[in-house]
Amino acid sequence: MITIDWKPNKQDKTPIYRQIIRYINDKIAAGDWPIGSRLPSQRAMAEAFGVNRSTIVSAMEELISYGILESGFGGGTRVASNTWSLRMSQPPDWNKYIASGPFRANLSTIQTINKMEFEPGYIRIGTGELSPELYPGRLVSKIFRSMPERIPNLGYLGPLGLPELGKALSAWLKENQGIDADASNIMVTSGSLQGLQLVSVCMLKRGSNVYTEAPSYLKSLQIFQSAGMQLSGVSLDEEGLQYWHIKEASNDALLYTIPTFHNPTGTVMSQVRRKEVMGFCQKQRMPILEDDAYGQLWFDEEPPKALKSMDKTGSVIYMGTISKTMAPGLRIGWVVGPEAVVYRLGDVKMQTDYGASSVSQWMMTELITSGDYDIYLQQLRTELKARRDYALAVLEKHFAGLATWNKPEGGFYIWLRLRHKVSMDKVFQDALKAGILLNPGNMYDYAENHAIRLSYAYADPEDLSRALASLAAMIEKHLKR
């Protein structure tokens, strides 16, 4: 929790250890370093402040003598008090508050990833995002130029979002996915992650089962677990989710699935399996939450249409987004479902953030209605396919004896299954030290695994090649031990 991003000024007349005392005291007084927090080791602090360890020892001793720090049992130093005098006013016990609330913290690996993604100098071989090199700057500039004429004002919008975007999405979904949905069946969200969040807090009871593919992207989130639901993994084969493993009579349950270019395995559910899954769920009267973040990103041929396109009884809640195809920064997704469902979701959305950015919604409207989005997607498919081919060639070269993998027909991901057991935690940490940020497969799975989610969408292909070569060497070294 505690980070040090300051160094004493060696030009200053105040002795360096005094400057450090003042810095630490200010941090504690401001509540930035809450009571009970553990300080970094003396060696780490010496390094962070750029001083000798003896200077740290002097500063620590003084702060301990004031009762501001204390030596913990079993080593380590902790924050004990936050004022020079305990009679002075005190901040709230933030650590207690921070530990409260039903929403769980992110998995620590994901916290690390979220943080390291913004540190320069790492090769990111698992990032589920398009490379900045693929950013269509000219297209976005064109959209920006059209905005002043498009936008009448930037007032609040209603529960379903910008009506113009609802209409545009209705037409586009019909054309692209064969999905029949009126604007009244479509709600705009701040990315499809928010669609999941809304479903978790307003459509399911505590203790309900949420079935998902195993492995699944959903497992890497804490959304449903934070709301008290149970995630149950359902195994996958090359045709998709093996629905027959779902227990019958699963009252109050929900099936979450990514049928097309599944995250993290890249699997596409076959047409036959789609029909079976639909039939099974309709018989069980179990709703399906279909996540179609990657469906547009096919290479050689169009995948089967979305489950929602076969949905004649209103059993499917469908989620789409522009985050994976072009611009996650817009934070725009859409949920399609029966009116009663989107009405409920919209009502809660109005209470949680009062809608998605209307600038983003207008930009999305322009992008779709101008036809520019479809043209852009065609170009993107070609570029992504070249990246996939390159990644597969690199794997063939370095991982042939070490792992097996799929050949994805679209989307971002290769699911690299190591042939032998190694500590994935160790691999993650060692890779990090070598400047490689990877997504270990156990983030996504219900049981231990030895897999890595690779993405050919983000890293520069040459960087990816170098990183995979060192990763292979690293894993070989582990195996030899």
Place this chain on the structure above:
Amino acid sequence: MITIDWKPNKQDKTPIYRQIIRYINDKIAAGDWPIGSRLPSQRAMAEAFGVNRSTIVSAMEELISYGILESGFGGGTRVASNTWSLRMSQPPDWNKYIASGPFRANLSTIQTINKMEFEPGYIRIGTGELSPELYPGRLVSKIFRSMPERIPNLGYLGPLGLPELGKALSAWLKENQGIDADASNIMVTSGSLQGLQLVSVCMLKRGSNVYTEAPSYLKSLQIFQSAGMQLSGVSLDEEGLQYWHIKEASNDALLYTIPTFHNPTGTVMSQVRRKEVMGFCQKQRMPILEDDAYGQLWFDEEPPKALKSMDKTGSVIYMGTISKTMAPGLRIGWVVGPEAVVYRLGDVKMQTDYGASSVSQWMMTELITSGDYDIYLQQLRTELKARRDYALAVLEKHFAGLATWNKPEGGFYIWLRLRHKVSMDKVFQDALKAGILLNPGNMYDYAENHAIRLSYAYADPEDLSRALASLAAMIEKHLKR
């Protein structure tokens, strides 16, 4: 829930009652009208479809004979089944799902308001939003033109938001509010409503007390109640919240306050009261959640600085936003607090919507750093003051015998307290019929009241004048009964 926005085609060869049967059947089959939903009255349907009541009766009879509709006990017709044959596949029982989940539905008055705000033809005399007439179109166009050069790409951002915006807010908060906060103490949110939502799910235990002014804007939301917390109203006088009514030893509690231009009463907490509240909370070690949505909107003199500016111990979580001063559609707010707190909030934000729109964040950055925002605020203050003066004059004319009210020194609201008891629900409904949308005071209060939240920010002043004249007449008529 059920709305009819379709009419039969009188040119069509299919008999009209058959067209209606098909329309209703399609709606039910698609799950838009879930099983158990109640249909509008025959008269209302006849009106909505633009047909005779006898046509409706024929259609209903046929659908009832198929078992698709059923006559309810005590009148009314409900959806009984959703397929021609019960052996066919069925959609999930959406009504059951919709009623699940811990998040409560909005108060029904608010649902009505959220909906009617997008129906044309109503005069909105309570809307907490700037009039579209005050929209600075030229300024926003200028910001749009600067975007292509500003924005390098639209990728995902980290937990605290756009670093450039964090830096800009840090400098601006120092300059404008005397708040000392590094970028590492600031998290960008999708409007300050999201700040509240995040605090509700990750900083408080179920059963914790949240103290607020009575009345309070917070009461009109279900955020804390949905997360299992208790709201407790604390009375207000002309100097602000009467903190001495808060019970001591309120472990795990939080104080939510709008000290400046309070919503809905317009009150400004005095400097003396601010110091007392800060001292009281520090003694109790109770965190303060300070909502400063209106602080910039002063008329003649600057109000006292934010509580956060006096916060030397890190006891205050401060929330600001651009929604009330310029552009709610940007959906940009900010939370300022100890690093450990914003880190926790940011971690959960990453799991719920992965950040606010980065286009909105870049626009906000440009707005602040260019200095345009401060110039704009100066002009806005003059215009809002003129609107307030006009509203006060209108009230003097029509409400002198009927109500008492405050003279706000900033913000949007006049809290109109009726002198005599009338049914506020009746007033709301009658006003609605007369084309006036108002915010009844009981939405904001903990006990029954007879007040109305007026806003001079939204309605055109002449419309506001006409609406207030009819409202006064309406209330007088009620009192005479």
